[in-house]
Amino acid sequence: MVKYIKQMEEIQASEGRNLEQNVSAIINNVRKNGDSALKEYTEKFDGIAIQDLRVSSEEIQKAMKGIPATLLEDIKFSIERIKAFAEAQRRTLTEFEQEMIPGVYLGQKVIPIESVGAYVPGGRYPLLSSAQMAVIPAKAAGVSNIRVATPPTKDGVIHPAVLCAAHLSGADEIYSVGGAQAIAALAYGTETIKPVNKISGPGNRFVTEAKRQVNGTVGIDLLAGPSEVLVVADKSAKVDFIATDLLAQAEHDIETHVVLVTDNEALAHNVLEEIENQLTTLSTAEVARAAWSKRGQIILTENLEESVKVTNDIAPEHLHVQIENVYDHKDKFTNYGSLFLGGNSPVVFADKVCGTNHILPTKGAAKYTGGVWVGTFLKVVTYQKVDETGVQQLAPHCIRQSDREGLIGHRRSAEIRLNGKISL
Template sequence: MEYLKKADVVEQTSSHDVEQTVKSIIENVKAGGDDAVREYEKKFGDSDRPVRVSEEEIEHCIRTLPEEVKVLIDRVVERVSDFAEAQLNCLTPFEKDFGEGIKMGHRIVPIEKVGAYVPGGRFPLLSSGPMVVAPAKVAGAKRIVAASPANYEGGIHPAVLYGLIRSGATDIFAIGGAQAIAAMAYGTESIPEVDIIAGPGNRFVAEAKRQVFGKVGIDLIAGPSEVMVFADDSASPQKIAADLLAQAEHDPYARAILVTTSRTVAEETEKAIEGFLKTFSPSSPAHESWEKRGEIIYADSLQEGLDICNDYAIEHLHLHIKNSRELMDKLNNYGSLFLDEGSSVVFSDKVSGTNHTLPTQKAARYTGGLWAGSYVKVMTHQEITGQGIQFLASHAEDQSEIEGLEGHKLSATVRLT
């Protein structure tokens, strides 16, 4: 393994500073409710509008948004919903006998109140709302509270707002940042308290989700976008370069990484990236992302490349390798896998149907991404009768005696006949 280009990671703000800032915001929102939320919206977003999106705004959005944009968003909602429904159907309630008089099972129950955070970002990302909200709707959530920054002409961008409406959001608030997470976690006079908060965001949003976890559930803590392309000598440097830059342009802190068994592909890809970047806007985050966080890694063998992929546990893993499907069972740590050079990560970002809210920073070692199952509870139950009572009570009595638990032993003993 050899780094032909290694990341030079530079953080803007220390994690301690972010942690303390977010802690203060959460405490103030808990104490001050709507007033505190409005103060932070003025401070961070220069917004003094009402926090709730009104029916009039929604009607105006639907009326004025171009039909061709609505068609695109409707297609995203449909495809994300279809995939979420197929996933949910894999979760099956059951009940069966586990011995005479011992009946056990589980039910699949929707989480009732969902908080959906949809970042504003540099551009109005049409898929962001559907990715977070549509699976909750499919799962059967009764109330879906959506929050997105008011960073477009004093409100939420009409395309983002339309996506939230079409996906099934029941309450929409034009607020962002850590204050939005705090408001949904603890509730305010206007903003309902929820049971789980899902959706990506910046470092302050991610830290806020970490701090409110326990008070509410969260999906995962997702950081800036990550992509790793694993390529052999059959790969196209032009396509690799395009795929790396597509994710690099999300954020200056995004990570775009090439792992390849071909030095020629590595060299030609770096040249292609430099060429493409000359055509990008000077303000594009891709410039800083690639300069400071981009990496090119040469692997001595296919197996070493696979080991690197599994070690990085990257968000998006794209195989530009011939017969890449044959490698799928050897890859265990990734947010989402893209087989062959035709399967662009951009398709998943936009419309293919798999969710683009995925684990970053090696979290793929222990979790997958957001899905319909994130919005349900698997709740077990049991019914013990007849001979089952005698069998289990006898065991529990003996075990409780060994453990010195008098109350447990008593509860078992009184059932023995």
């Protein structure tokens, strides 16, 4: 029987209906008025009167020269790590052709999507890694055109480090536009921005709602956010590690869901105290404290087996397991966006530099899907070739089944291959 040492606040009734209507109005305006609507919203929401939506090569080179050498080195390091992992994933997806029964050849092809829109959010912090996570797997998949959309800063330009990260990751075009209007532009096109086949990348609730509304017109990766982290810990875990791991995610957004699941009550209370201590020295405490207060949970279980069950029921975006003999228990956890094994495998490494993707399922979606990976940007399609021997194998069964279903046109299509003529 679980016990809540700390429970999150009750979530109030959603303003989802108003959000849906507001985003729909933005999308319709962009579809109707194109570039002028994008410029209108950029001035309204970002406070910037922008002339050129597309970032020029001169602006990119200026940004490259303007950032510190160590920052550029760090960007390149994380790009190499993400690229290496994406390319390793790509090698696992293979094409094949096999004669399944005599004369019937079935095959699989792996084809890149032709064009992808990568959304890179603005917000409180310049999210360099978001550009990398959305662009690099698409590039590794072989996507021929990747269009990045990201909002300008209050200075009227894209943050130089974000611009460099997007460019070095392989973006073919970069546009200074954000929000739901950027999603609409990528989905339907404007005078300047050509429409894409699929949109990837995280964003705020307006961006997520816009992705939901354009889904079907274009593909989307998933509806992600707000961020989530769940730490499973036992008596062997380090209290200060756990507190830093929870607060690292809490500083993202006041809606971040941060959870500790443990079978050790002393640890639970110690973590609660340590979080309060760390908040006193955390420069981002205003956001982190609000998230912890509103959406933080500490769940006490009777044993590890119950901890596993609770965790699989929650299906968190990030699952960090800090228990003894952690590797022996990894297969017990089945529902998560990404799994972090052991005290020295914090979420922050994957958020930034280790190579796995941080665009992951939230709100329980990990029960049925994983996160963004190279396969997000590939189409696995099938083909078939049937020779005369195969016709003899397949047609009699197909004719009888078509007759049973009353689909006489289907029957004739099979029958003419078998007999050279159709029956009445």
